[in-house]
Amino acid sequence: MFEAPRGTRDFPPWEMDKRRYVEDKIRNTFKIYGYREIQTPTFEHLQVFTLKSGDAIIDEIYSFKDKGGRDLALRPELTAPVIRFYVEKLQMEPKPLKLFYIGNCFRYDRPQKGRYREFTQAGCELIGVDTPEAIAELIALAYNILRNIGLKNVDLHIGDLTILSTLFKKLGISDENKKEIIPLIDKEKFDELYLFMQNIGVSKDEIEWFLDVLKMDDISKLPVSDEIEEEVERLKDVFGFLRDIYSIDCKMKLSIVRGLDYYKDIVFEIEAPILGAEKQLCGGGIYELIPLFGGREAPSAGFAIGFDRAILAAETEGYRFPISTIDYYIIPLSTSLISKSIEIAQILRNKGLLVDVDLMRRGIGKALKYAGSINAKQTILLGPDELDKNAVTIRDMVTGEQKLVLIEELKNL
Template sequence: MIERPRGTRDFNPEEMKKRRLIERKLRDIFERYGYEEVMTPTIEHLELFTLKSGEGIIEETYAFEDKAGRRLALRPELTAPVMRMYVEKYQMEMKPIKFHYFGNCFRYDRPQHGRYREFWQFGCELIGSDTPEAIAELISLAYNSLREVGLRKILLRIGNLDILRRFLDGIGGNFPDVMRLIDKRDFEALKGKIKDFDKFMDFIETKDLNELKFDEAKRMKEIFECLDIYGIPYTLDLSIARGLEYYIGIVFEIDAPALGAEKQICGGGEYNLVPILGGKKISTSGFAIGFDRVLIALEREGFKFEENEKKFYVTYIGNMLKEALKLANKLRKEGFKVEAEIMRRNISKSMEFADKKGIKKVIIVAPDEWKKGAVLIKNLEKSEQEEVRIDEIENYLISS
């Protein structure tokens, strides 16, 4: 027996219903904010990711050479491919540009609960504006999208890399390895890297923006004022860091406490990636949502993955197979979700099958009723049955 590869998953019909439901909700929310969907290849040149993240990313990437000797990789994330597409095709387009995307990514990590080698990201990129209102709108989209899909308990934390770097400059600790340790929250290792460690710890515990005397705090205050207009709750968190230097300015993370220690479900902020990929410098920002982790968080909060969709089952009595198939085809063309009896079961077995599938309305094509231009419709939930004329069936199904 051949098994699925380690770190990957199969999704059964019930799981796919849940995933498609949340996916549709997210798409609707992003499009309400003016974002348009894009899609990039699953494979990209490996150089795209080493330029963005350094050679170290090769160890956790599914990288390979094709038959022509080109070094390729399964995408480990989606920001770099989307920005590569922007540099190739969209630099001269009117700004701002708002792209959103949804796709699978691959990383050669050690699989554990909630972390897989194939995983899905939902995210967006905002290109061409870094005004306070633009960044506030981006953050509000991230927060509201998670709330609107059904999460009740989420926490938004906002930091500022420019302010953090300015502070580290003042105590002689602004080095790439220090930022990486802060990003990993390895405070024990930081003690040996930062001379005034206690002062650093006091700084990252700051919760009042008015206490910060850096010029960058003024812009951050304007962003917070816009978030207040949007009614978005947030916390200042100056401990948020990024290990790569092209990240700049505002950074933010959203946590779902229901997930426990591995609680982050969204991360984003401003970055300066376009020049690295060969384009002209331009303001860029965005965020990515860990789609799989959102589903786990929803399940842990007891979210009910239910859609108010109506499904019907068409079966028949006697030699009415062709008539039943014609009726099922007609209803499907009118937009109804219809399953038809294709196993030639008797009527009681058909009813039993429909009930197990969760279909509550069964349309029965019977000889006597068909001659009168009618069918029988049985409500399995109420154990009631009535005769409905064929020319009135569509209105009946809509209103039932």
């Protein structure tokens, strides 16, 4: 017997119903905000990913040679492919370009709860604009997608890498030391950070001031020096739009570093606290990748949502996704009535109703049991008595109520 490869999943109908429902919600929300869908291949030239993330990523992805000797890789994420697509084919399109995607990605990761080797990401890229209203709209979109999926409690935090860099500069921290410091900030290991900064000769007062700023969640309290005045004003505008116009609760968090070096300026994260350690659902911000891929410089920002984790969070909160049903299950009570049953099925199907017919020539008991198992809302029984009256018996599967309905009248159901 064969099994699905380790870390991958098979989705039975009751899982797919949920996934398609969530996918539709996400797609619809993107469209409501004027985003348009694109799609890229499942694999890319390996360099597309090493260029963006460095050679270290090779250890974490599925890479292989095709029969022509090309180095290819199953995509581990979608920003690099989208930027590759943009530079190759979409640079001449009117700006801004608001592009979204929903696609599967692959990582050769240790499988664990909520982490799979094949998983789905939904995200977008906004190319050609980085005004505060554009970034606020982007963040509001990410937030509203998660709310529209059914999530109740999500925390939105916004940081700014330009401000963070200025703080580093102010404290005289070298690029080399930054490499040590950033992961500590990212993981909020503030005690370790304290010790490290002490070791590299930052004064106690300065360290405490730095940690205070990192932990500050209200932008209005941020100490503003000349170098960052403009950036702080921009960030304040983004907060203003989000809080006052979009009515979204959000907090500043300068310790967001996104662990990736192509982000710059404003970055953000959305978390579902109910998921504990695996709570991050969405990350994004302003980034610079287009010139790296050979394109003409243009502002760009985007985000990605972990599709599987977002579903998990909504379910953990108790959200119940709608279950697929079938409108009618038709049971012919003898083989001579099969043709008539199919005829009736076609009348109802032509109206767009979801209809199944018993195909196994089985008794009414078994057929009704099967109808229950596929969540049929109603069954239609067709026997010789019914046919004599040019009618069928319709049975409500919840109440058990039965009524005789003329076949002529089925068109008006």
